[in-house]
Amino acid sequence: MRDIQTVINSITEKMLPRLGAAKVADYIPELAKVDPKQFGIAVTTVDGQTFVAGDAKVQFSIQSISKVFMLTLALGKTGESVWKRVGREPSGSAFNSIVQLEREMGIPRNPFVNAGAIVVTDMVLAGHQPREAIGEVLRFVRYLADDETISIDNRVAKSEQTTGYRNFALANFMSSFGNLHHPVDHTLGVYFHQCALSMNCVQLARAGLFLANRGRNPVTGHSVVSEKRARRINALMLTCGHYDGSGDFAYHVGLPGKSGVGGGILVVAPGKASVAVWSPGLNEVGNSALGSVALEMLANEMGWSVFGA
Amino acid sequence: MRDIQTVINSITEKMLPRLGAAKVADYIPELAKVDPKQFGIAVTTVDGQTFVAGDAKVQFSIQSISKVFMLTLALGKTGESVWKRVGREPSGSAFNSIVQLEREMGIPRNPFVNAGAIVVTDMVLAGHQPREAIGEVLRFVRYLADDETISIDNRVAKSEQTTGYRNFALANFMSSFGNLHHPVDHTLGVYFHQCALSMNCVQLARAGLFLANRGRNPVTGHSVVSEKRARRINALMLTCGHYDGSGDFAYHVGLPGKSGVGGGILVVAPGKASVAVWSPGLNEVGNSALGSVALEMLANEMGWSVFGA
C-alpha cells in the first residue's frame, strides 16, 4: 500500500490552484453563502488510522450523503421490505425528477434520489413524532462516527423548508399514490433536518467506515449491519450514488460513493478504507467538482478501484 | 479460496429441479426453438484453470454479451472519443427503448443497450464493407477466447434481420440525428451477425478473462487492453450490463456482468476469475433466470463480490 498521507498531501496541493473555479449550489440560500475556496479530505483505514489534508476539519452540510445513513437505519428497522416502497435501479434522471414517479405509480427508482430518500425517511419516522425521529437520526450518525459533537444545522434545515418546493411536490405526489404513511409536513420535516447534518471530513469518513469493513466499525467494535447488507449498500452507492452522473463516477473512480450538494462525497474502498472529501464548487451534474477529481486521483494512486485486480 | 469445482457442482445440482420453469425468449424465432431444460457454467481463474459443470460445452447464441467485445474493439480503434457518440450512464429503461433517444437527440445512454451497441457497431464498421467488419469481429472474439472454432450462426442472424423491426427503428432514428455514419443496412447487417456469435460457456469465460486480469489474457499472454481500460469496461458492465435489472444484479451478485437474451451471462470477478453461465429461460427483465440465481450463489460462496472486503 502506498503511503496514504503522501498521496493525499500531493492531491490537496494539486487542488489548490483550482479552488473556487466551480460554482456553489445556490438553490438552498444558506448553502449559497459558503466560501467555495475550500478543499478537505480524510481517509480512515479499516485498521483504524485516519489521515487528513486540507480543510478536513471544517464543518459542512452533508446533504444527500445522509441518504446512506437513512437507508441503513430503515433497513435495520424494516429489513428487505424496504424494497416494496422504493426500487433499486439507477434512475437515469436528475436528483429531483418527477417524471419517473408518474410512470411508476409513486414508487421512486432508488433510495438515493430525493423521492426515494423521502420514502425512506417516512419509514424511519414509523409513527413517531418528527422531533423524535430527528433525534434518532442524530443519535445514529453520532454512534456511527463515534462522535457526540455532531449536530444538525437548523438554519440550513429551515432554509430548505422554505424553498424546497420540488421536495414538497415529490412528497405530495407520492402521497397521492399512498406511498407516504405520515403527513407530508412531518416526513419532510425530518427529511430537511437529516439533510442538514453538519459534519467534517473526519467525522464523515469515520461514519462510513462500517461499509468498508463488512458492516462492523473496527474502531468502536460496533456491528452496524451484516456483511451481506454492507455489500448491498455499497452496490447501491455504486449504481445510484450520483444521480445521472453515477455511470461516470463508476467509470472514473470505480468506488461506491454518495455525493451531496454541499460539496461532500463519501466513498467506500471495501476492505481498505472510508474516504470523505469536501469542496463546495459543483460540476454540471451536481457533484463536487474538485472532490470528484481528487477521488479519481486517490483511487488510481492507491489502486483501490473495485474493478481492478 | 473454496474449491471451485465443488461449489459449481453443488450449484448445478440445485438448478436441476428448476430447469425449464422460466420462458425462453421468443421474439427471435430461431431462439424460440432452444430447449429450455439446459444449464451450464464455466469458471476460468486468472491462473489459467478452467472448471465446468452442466451443459458448459453446448453452443448457444451469446446475443447482447457480444456488446462487451464490440465496445472493447471500438475503444481500441477510436479510444475515448467513443463517448462523443454514446453515453456512459445507466438508462433505467428496457433494452430496446427509444424514448430516451428522442430526448437526448440520438445519443444512446450507454453501449450496452441496443441503440448504443448499434452506434458502437457503426464505429467498428469504420468505412469497411459489412463482410469485412463481421470477419474482424469474429477474428477478435476467437483471439480473445484463443479458440479458432468459434463461429457465427447465420440462421440466427437472418432470423433477427427479418424480425428486428425495433432495431431498424433505433438505427433509422439515430441516422436522422446523424449518429450513424454508414447505411442503416450495413450497420445492422454487422450488428445482427455479432449478436449471433455462437459460443459455449468455456469459450465465453475464456474470452472474458482479460477483464478479470488487468486487461491481459493470462493464458495466451495477449495484452488486450490497458489495466485502466479493463477497470472501466468492468465499471460499465456493473452499472449498465443488465438494462433495467442492472441495479438488482449489482445488489444480489455484486460483480460486473453482461447478459444476453440467449440465456447466457458473462461475469467478471476482478483479480479472480471470469465466469460464464447459460440457461435459456429468462426472468421478467430478460436475464437468464437460473443463471442469475447461480451467479448469486457462486459470488456468495466464493466471497467474490466487489463490494465486500
Next chain:
Amino acid sequence: MRDIQTVINSITEKMLPRLGAAKVADYIPELAKVDPKQFGIAVTTVDGQTFVAGDAKVQFSIQSISKVFMLTLALGKTGESVWKRVGREPSGSAFNSIVQLEREMGIPRNPFVNAGAIVVTDMVLAGHQPREAIGEVLRFVRYLADDETISIDNRVAKSEQTTGYRNFALANFMSSFGNLHHPVDHTLGVYFHQCALSMNCVQLARAGLFLANRGRNPVTGHSVVSEKRARRINALMLTCGHYDGSGDFAYHVGLPGKSGVGGGILVVAPGKASVAVWSPGLNEVGNSALGSVALEMLANEMGWSVFGA
C-alpha cells in the same frame, strides 16, 4: 330549428334505463356520496329561452367546468399576457399529469388541465387574500348566471383540500419554477373553492350563455368579453376541454365544451345556445358517461355541430 323541448325530453327518456351504470368519481370523498342515478339537462338559447328536462334543478359540484369562468376572469384582468404563464395546446395527457410540466419547465399546457387552472387561479388571486379572491369568483359566476343564490360547497372544498395531494404536487412543482406568485396554500385555497362551486344545469347553462352569443349575455345585456375573446375561449374548450378525451368529444359532439368530475358538462353552440348536462357516472376518461352520449344526440338532432354546414 327542431323543437328543443321535444328533443331533450326524448333524450332524457332514453337515458333513464342507463342511469347508474357508470361509476361516480371517488377520489374526492364528498363527491363519492352523490347518487349516480341522476340525469339533467338545460338548454338556454341566444334569444333567452330556457328548456329543461330531468334533474336540471338539482345542485351539483361543477368542478373543472369552473376553469372556463376562471380563465374568463383572468383574461379580463391580465389580457393576453395570460399566455406567458400557461400554454394553449392540447396536452394529450390526463387532467393531473405532471410529466409535461417537468419537460416544459413549469409552464402548463393549457388552462383546462389542473396545473393550468392553478396558474390561472394564481393570476386571479393577484395579490389579494384568498378569501377576497374566492368572493370575487363567486360574484363573477353569480353575475354570469344572473343568479345570486349560487354558492360554494365548503364541505367539498374541504374534502379536496384534505385529499388533493396531486394538486399540491402540481402547485409546488410550478412554484419551484417560479410560476406561482403566491404561497401554495393561498393559491390552492382559492383553487379548491372555485372547484366546489355548486350549481344546477339551469344556472350553468345561463352562466355559459355569453360564449354562445359573441361575448354578451342576451338576457342581462351584460357584455362579458369581446366577440373575439368569446371565439377564442370556445376554441380552447374545443381543443382542450376534455383532457385526453378532447379529440373524441370534438369527433362525436363537435361543440366546444368543458367537463367536470362532478358529472357536469357545459357546451356552447355558437350563435344558438348554451347547454348544461349533468349525470354523475363517469366514463373511462373522466367525463360524464350519459352526459357525453346525450350531447352527441342533441348536437346531431339539432344540427348544431360547428363542423357542419
Next chain:
Amino acid sequence: MRDIQTVINSITEKMLPRLGAAKVADYIPELAKVDPKQFGIAVTTVDGQTFVAGDAKVQFSIQSISKVFMLTLALGKTGESVWKRVGREPSGSAFNSIVQLEREMGIPRNPFVNAGAIVVTDMVLAGHQPREAIGEVLRFVRYLADDETISIDNRVAKSEQTTGYRNFALANFMSSFGNLHHPVDHTLGVYFHQCALSMNCVQLARAGLFLANRGRNPVTGHSVVSEKRARRINALMLTCGHYDGSGDFAYHVGLPGKSGVGGGILVVAPGKASVAVWSPGLNEVGNSALGSVALEMLANEMGWSVFGA
C-alpha cells in the same frame, strides 16, 4: 358576406413586404430549393365560385395536407374500424415524435401526425402493390379536385425516400408492434409518393370543397362522404391538424385546417368555403408563416370562425 375578392386582394398586398422572411423547410433536399418569396391563395365557395390572388396557380408539394385525403380514402375502405389502429386525440408533440408510440404500444395518436398517416397509408395499401395504391391515391385526388392534370413529383418522393430516416424509424417501430400489415418499404413507398402530390392553391381548395359542403362536392355533384363523416374529418383537422401548433391555430383562425411543410394550408369554413393558401417560409412549429397570418385575417374579415355566432 363581404366581397371575397376584395378581401383576399387586400391580404395578399399586406403579405408582399413580408415575403421571404421565414425559412423554408430544409430537411427534404428537394423542398429546400423552393423560392421562399411566393404567396398564393384560393377560395372556393360552396356555390361553386373560385377567387384567387397571388401565386395561386403555382404548383407546390402539398406534403402533410394529403393526410386529409388519405384518411378520407381509408375511412371509405374500412369505415370506423380505422380507429382500432390509430387514435383521435391531439398529440401535444411534434409531427415526427416517437415517444408517444412507445408508451401507447405502436398506436399513433391521430391520423395527422406522421406515424398515424403511415398507418392510414398501410390501410389504403390493403394488400395491393405500392404502384397500384399510388395510382389509386392519385385518381382519388384528381376526382376530388375534378382536375386530371394533378400529378406526383417523383423527385420529391425520391428525395424523401433517401433522407426520411425518421419515417423509417416510425414505420419499423410500429411494425414491431404489429401495426403495419405490409413490408415497411411498401408502405413507406406509397407514403412518400402521396406526400409528394404537386398541386396549386386552386386545385387544393377544390379538392377540399366537399368538407365545407356536407361531404358533397357542389361543383361536380360527387358525394364523397356522408354529412356526418365530413363533420368528423373537420373535427380532426381542428384538433390535430397542426401538430403541436393545433391549439394555437384554433385560437387564432378558428377553422379546421391541415398544414404541410411545403408551405401549404388547406382550411375548411363549413357551409361557406374551402380555402388554400401557400407560402413556403415556415414558422417555428412548421406551418406556413404567412399562410397562418393570412388565414387569421381572412377568418376575421369574413367572420368565418366556427366559434363565432
